[in-house]
Amino acid sequence: MTDVRDPADCTTMIEVRAGVDEVDRRIVALIARRFGYMDAAARIKPERSAVRDEKRKADVLANVDASAREAGIDHKLAARLYEDLIETSIAYELGVFDRASRR
Numbered sequence: 001m002t003d004v005r006d007p008a009d010c011t012t013m014i015e016v017r018a019g020v021d022e023v024d025r026r027i028v029a030l031i032a033r034r035f036g037y038m039d040a041a042a043r044i045k046p047e048r049s050a051v052r053d054e055k056r057k058a059d060v061l062a063n064v065d066a067s068a069r070e071a072g073i074d075h076k077l078a079a080r081l082y083e084d085l086i087e088t089s090i091a092y093e094l095g096v097f098d099r100a101s102r103r
Contacts, residue, residue: 031085038089042096051093057086 004022005015045051061082068078 034085034089035092038093039096042093042100045097048094048097048101051097052090057090060086 004019007016007019010016010019042051061079064078064082065075068075
């Protein structure tokens with residue numbers, strides 16, 4: 001196993017790929033945690049109509065925009081990624097809500 005180096009310290013593609021793989025593992029773990037919060041939201045929200053909250057979506061996208069700019073990454077790219085993540089999260093939460101309400 002190759003030590004994971006900071007991107008600026010990588011000198012080989014093996015090091016780059018090891019770093020990317022480590023970042024991907026962390027991203028997947030964070031996505032799993034985020035979806036755990038979707039499970040909690042579906043459990044807490046009283047009605048299915050509360051699942052889609054356009055004001056909250058706008059707030060999340062604004063926060064992502066600010067974070068992307070602060071991190072020095074393309075804020076339009078971050079917005080595209082998060083638009084998909086948010087819509088996927090809403091669909092997931094709706095499914096959890098629907099399954100729970102059938103019980």
